[in-house]
Amino acid sequence: MADKFDCIVVGAGPAGCAAAITMARAGLNVVIVERGDYPGAKNVMGGIMYRQPTEEIVPNFSADAPVERGIVKQGLWMLAEDSAVTFMYQGGSWSKPPYNAYSVLRAKFDPWFAQQAEEAGAFLITETTVTDLIWEGGRVVGVQTSRDQGDLYADVVILAEGVNNLITQKNRLGEDLKMNEAALAVKEVIALRKGVIEDRFNLEDGEGVAYEALGAATRGMFGMGWLYTNKDSVSIGVGIAVSHLVQSGLNPNEVLESFKSHPAVKPLLEGGETKEYSAKLIPEGGIKSMPQVYTDGLLIVGDAARLVNAVHREGSNLALMSGKMAAETVIEAKELDDFSARVLKGYHDRLKASFILQDLAKYENFTDFFEQNTQFFTLYPELLNRAAEEFGIVDGTPKKEKQAKILQMIREKRPFWRILSDMVRLSRALGVP
Amino acid sequence: MANEEQATQGGASQPGAPAQTEEQTAKKERPRKVKGAEWIEGYHGVGVFLEQHNGRIAPVAWELCGVGRRLADKIQGKLYGIICGHNIDDLAQEAIYRGCDEVYVIDSPQLASYRNWAYTEAILPVIDKIKVTIFLLGATSTGRDLAGTVATRLSTGLTADCTQLDVDPETGLLDAIRPAFLEKQLAVILCKKHRPQMATVRPGVMEPAARDTSRQGRIIKETFALGDDDIPMKVLAVHDEGVGSVDLTQADVIVAGGRGLGEPRNFDLVRELADTMGAVIGASRPVVDAGWIGHEHQVGQTGITVRPKVYVAVGISGAIQHLVGMQNSDVIIAINRDPAAPIFAAADFGIVGDLFTILPLLTQALREKLGDRAGGSSSGNDQGQQPVTGGVALG
């Protein structure tokens, strides 16, 4: 066994394994240190994985990976207390394999992904927690672990430690998540027989649907609910801005329960049995909450670097791509035999040039905006529902009168000039020029 | 091996139907005639190992006589009991009253305390003698220890921890039914070609045999040949576990807590109710696994099967694994916030609601009733523990 590795990757999640796979394939000597019993043990995700970015790392993804269902339909529920307005996209290029996205279960996917790293030559150790970085002369030269005689050395360390980036914080490279920089996600995996899923969601074998829900799903708090179909279960959860959750005094499980009992959702879960429950924080602070992502002998990737695009529910692809970019930078550094910040800055440059930091910059003000403008989660879904409801009622009222009635109802709840102002500010928050 | 279609057919889940006897249930679930099964000549009757310690018979022994007698009758054979120990003559007569036709008593100072080597050597020749087609032991620590070596020495099959037993009268083939897949299913195990068909039987599940003092039978004294030096293991001491140890299987009233409690300290609410009711505390497996309470309190799922007079399930959803462990209770009361929780279908009484409010109210109400009965004055006590509706651990 080598005394020193080329690279130590801390964490065997998507970011860490993506980095390890890329480096191992280039012939570098890599070790991944994972604190869970197995890769994926500590991970919680909705979760959806996107084919294209993943195939950049593992070309055989759609063929070989243990994915659940290919997503052929994407639904958006705007929920009021007891009703829903649903938008659904289906068909087109989404309708046949290879699919754009797949539902996955982390406990199945992560071990496979880590195995790809091992097959590429990386060394994986589990049940081992990295407790700190080892610094020498101002550079990172290795890590300390929880095991006996547990120091490991390498030319560079990639921190892929996830949302609870304790090592990052301990070494003053980043700060703990503030309440307005995080969402708390609670999720259940509910078992449903395979045939039932096809019937209920109108799918063929292997096909899946992804729903996102706004409004009553999160009891009007800033956040989102979701429901994804897996092979023989559904993943259902809610993610809520921590600041709102704390203010409301609600228990997130209560919020999940009320989402599950919403009339639009409840029948879909009929006869199901909860198999798994998990809770995790999601970084939502965007670009402003990012730590320093490189220094001498160190790179930070994935959730640990706060690379999550909350607007688009994208985290896994940013994790994968940032892992790959970090790996490419390390490969360069190895060629130059220079692992200083000067060379490792190349990682940050790559991030900036890619969709990752471009998207995050675009949505820079997103979190703040929605923290303060909860009408998008309370009033607007409500109005949409009442308008749709009223619109569809056929009761002999002349259409002109009906239209006036709806407009009046809206005006009473929110003057039109404010709605206009909301839309303008919304589009700014979403970075629409 | 799961046969799901068959599973939904046989069950007696019509509302209002009385609980099935284990025989009825086993009958409905039995496969049609097993291919190639036929009576194995030379083996007749049923044998049971009647465990005793310090001259006191273990409760499971009479349960074995109960089920053993039923099986023996079905195949028109005799029921043989085997008792090992020292100074145990009076137990043999009792075994006759409990249904044994013949009782073999192996009395020797070498058998005073249970040790595997001696007991194995003691009963093997007797089993050879009686040539039974079925041999049962209790699935106790002793029974399982002994059964493992005896079955291997006899080169026969052994099924552990059965909760149901049935036999085909024509072929003498035993259906040994035991929980499988973490108690979500039952598996039927067969021992087609080897005899005796052996099984250990889970204590507390079968009805104990009734006592009939008019019954007659034979008592045969067997000698035990080995001396102390022939036996490479010795019991140096036996320590009784104190009265404090939990015994759910003998409890009349159990109050059990589950995941719905939210946090370990909320077991205090359960404790208060249990104390008031004079109950033993039980728990579902998830909370035992989580370390909220010790394994000795676990009901169901490799824990214990109980049949108390009253079972109160608090914050327990009623998954099959748990139900199988307690559904033979006389009166089942459930408290759960989810109206759709399966426990309510298995309960005689229940309240849908927040257990943190309801438990203290129930405890207080029962205290008052009990106070009334005792004729004592009801002093105003504290309201009990403030419940913690905790947040979720951030992972």
Next chain:
Amino acid sequence: MHAVVCIKQVPDTSELRINPETGTLVRSGVASIINPHDVHALECALQFKDDHGGSVTVISMGPPSFIQSLRKALSLGADRAILLSDRSMAAADTFATSRVLARAIERINEEIEPVDVVVCGKQTIDGDTAQVGPGVAARLHWPVLTSVIAIQKADFDQKEIIVERKMERQRQVVWSRLPALLTVEKELNTPRYASLPSLMAAAKAEITIWNREDLGLAREEVGLLGSPTIVAKSFVPPVQSRQGRIIDGRTNPEQAVRELVDLLMEEPKFVEAVMAKGKGEG
């Protein structure tokens, strides 16, 4: 001192288990682990080695994937690992399993080093029978001590051991000659963690594989063919449903409790069990 430990790799299917660290409820039917009791058995043997010197050999009967657990055992400090693997050994009941394990132990005893003690976990989480340990002992004609919760004394020169065994209502202190077979409970010890160097070394270690022929066993002696018992079928037990009085206590819990208590006072079995014996106020 030479100890042999029998381990089994099992699916980590502890349903609805709560992870106390993260507060998550986990059901991962994916990962494989060393059967928890076996980890304690291994720790027992490693402690014998710590105290008396010598070596520990770990064996397991199973498919090639069981190598993962054997490596883990090596990383914890075992010296040798042998996988007993052969297609014909599949679907074995406890009788066939104990035959294979006993034969392997005999071979180890003859060809590698005489065995002083065999340590097994009391039972597996997927089989739950607790039969393999006693079965192996019976075949070896060695004393068996099940449910060991403490080792009072182990003397490998004098060839004797004193243990405490757990029974329902008692603890037995038992002396036995060696060699003997122990099956252990979890409370016997606290398993150690591997050091980083041994973890890395184990990853590259050689694992011996013995097939049926290596053990000198015939087809009819192993696996399905060698099993006297067979699982005929599995089924979901019918739940006995009762027509209960379920009261809605969500809006008015006080009222609901009053109603329930009134009903219970009318239920003779409840009254008999609780009212006669429960604790009142004052």
